[in-house]
Amino acid sequence: MVGVEVAVKGLTKSFGSQKIWQDVTLTLPAGEVSALLGPSGTGKSVFLKSLIGLLRPEEGEIVIDGTDILKCSSKELYEVRQMFGVLFQDGALFGSMNLYDNVAFPLREHTKKSESDIRKIVMEKLELNGLLGAENKLPGEISGGMRKRAGLARALVLDPEIILVDEPDSGLDPVRTTYLSQLLIDINAQIDATILIVTHNINLARTVPDNLGMLFRKHLVMFGPREVLLTSEEPVVKQFLNGSKIGPIGMSEEKDDSQMAAELAMKEAGHHDGSQEVSGVVPQMQATPGMPVRQAVARRQARVRSILHTLPPEAQHSIIASLGDGDAATQVIPAYSDSGAESSSWGNG
Ligand SMILES: Nc1ncnc2c1ncn2[C@@H]1O[C@H](COP(=O)(O)OP(=O)(O)OP(=O)(O)O)[C@@H](O)[C@H]1O
Numbered sequence: 001m002v003g004v005e006v007a008v009k010g011l012t013k014s015f016g017s018q019k020i021w022q023d024v025t026l027t028l029p030a031g032e033v034s035a036l037l038g039p040s041g042t043g044k045s046v047f048l049k050s051l052i053g054l055l056r057p058e059e060g061e062i063v064i065d066g067t068d069i070l071k072c073s074s075k076e077l078y079e080v081r082q083m084f085g086v087l088f089q090d091g092a093l094f095g096s097m098n099l100y101d102n103v104a105f106p107l108r109e110h111t112k113k114s115e116s117d118i119r120k121i122v123m124e125k126l127e128l129n130g131l132l133g134a135e136n137k138l139p140g141e142i143s144g145g146m147r148k149r150a151g152l153a154r155a156l157v158l159d160p161e162i163i164l165v166d167e168p169d170s171g172l173d174p175v176r177t178t179y180l181s182q183l184l185i186d187i188n189a190q191i192d193a194t195i196l197i198v199t200h201n202i203n204l205a206r207t208v209p210d211n212l213g214m215l216f217r218k219h220l221v222m223f224g225p226r227e228v229l230l231t232s233e234e235p236v237v238k239q240f241l242n243g244s245k246i247g248p249i250g251m252s253e254e255k256d257d258s259q260m261a262a263e264l265a266m267k268e269a270g271h272h273d274g275s276q277e278v279s280g281v282v283p284q285m286q287a288t289p290g291m292p293v294r295q296a297v298a299r300r301q302a303r304v305r306s307i308l309h310t311l312p313p314e315a316q317h318s319i320i321a322s323l324g325d326g327d328a329a330t331q332v333i334p335a336y337s338d339s340g341a342e343s344s345s346w347g348n349g
Pocket residue numbers: 015020038039040041042043044045046047200
């Protein structure tokens with residue numbers, strides 16, 4: 001079973017007079033891993049909550065398995081929600097329940113399974129997340145990384161077709177972040193779910209997802225195959241990927257042109273802001289040896305091949321290199337143009 005596609009079109013969300021983002025259009029390809037980047041406060045969590053119907057954007061469509069969740073009945077929304085597993089930032093565990101009961105909770109709430117069937121599923125998910133032996137611990141007695149893995153175990157018990165992950169790296173050291181990233185890739189290999197990760201973590205963004213997008217200035221700057229964002233010359237994307245002060249993202253808000261020019265002049269005069277220039281596409285994280293073959297890889301290759309001509313030349317070069325062939329169907333198309341890109345699925349901004 002392949003996870004389902006999530007098709008978002010023209011989505012706009014405000015709180016009162018505060019517009020969070022507008023006209024967001026993107027498709028999470030079925031069974032692939034995607035990530036959404038963006039500076040703090042750009043509405044990434046609001047986007048995740050909109051996808052599961054916890055928040056209601058005022059315009060646009062969110063079509064999941066043929067149902068527009070902004071127009072459907074509450075019964076249909078309930079059914080669509082059953083397809084989701086969500087890992088919130090802190091794991092969102094019940095503090096008074098041990099890990100076993102936390103992970104068993106959705107099964108007891110939403111199914112009529114017997115306690116012995118529940119036990120089988122819970123122990124399997126705890127094992128998958130490296131938590132065997134910790135089932136009697138309370139969330140307050142374990143580390144942040146374990147809490148996240150317990151949250152992930154709980155998100156998996158109803159066999160989700162779509163998994164949403166809000167900042168898997170928050171509060172974790174780089175090594176634990178890599179383990180959790182590996183777990184997400186391995187879960188994708190095992191159950192082929194559609195996964196969306198919201199993150200600030202540049203390393204995770206560069207190595208984990210099949211597709212990458214970024215929110216900035218109340219818009220989706222771009223969304224598409226990872227190579228598009230990773231080779232982008234867009235100033236805000238480059239700044240974000242480099243964690244640099246040089247660029248349109250400021251401490252708490254966006255900068256104006258004069259401030260940006262002054263900072264660039266400082267850089268040219270030799271002031272170093274501590275960031276490290278990184279560029280290009282690094283190899284993607286693979287499923288752990290011994291896991292099932294990650295079907296998303298071949299599906300994505302076929303999909304990316306079919307839209308290759310709509311992508312910017314740099315992204316095309318990188319994809320062709322990764323496909324490892326040079327046949328006529330995968331030559332860079334120099335005639336790429338912005339108008340072509342607008343009608344394609346990689347960008348809308
Ligand atoms: N329920 C709500 N009511 C009113 N405003 C809200 C609500 N939820 C979020 N916001 C506002 O929406 C904006 C975006 O918040 P959100 O948490 O989605 O950002 P984010 O990109 O996930 O940030 P971070 O990376 O820091 O977690 C913020 O200004 C926040 O105050």
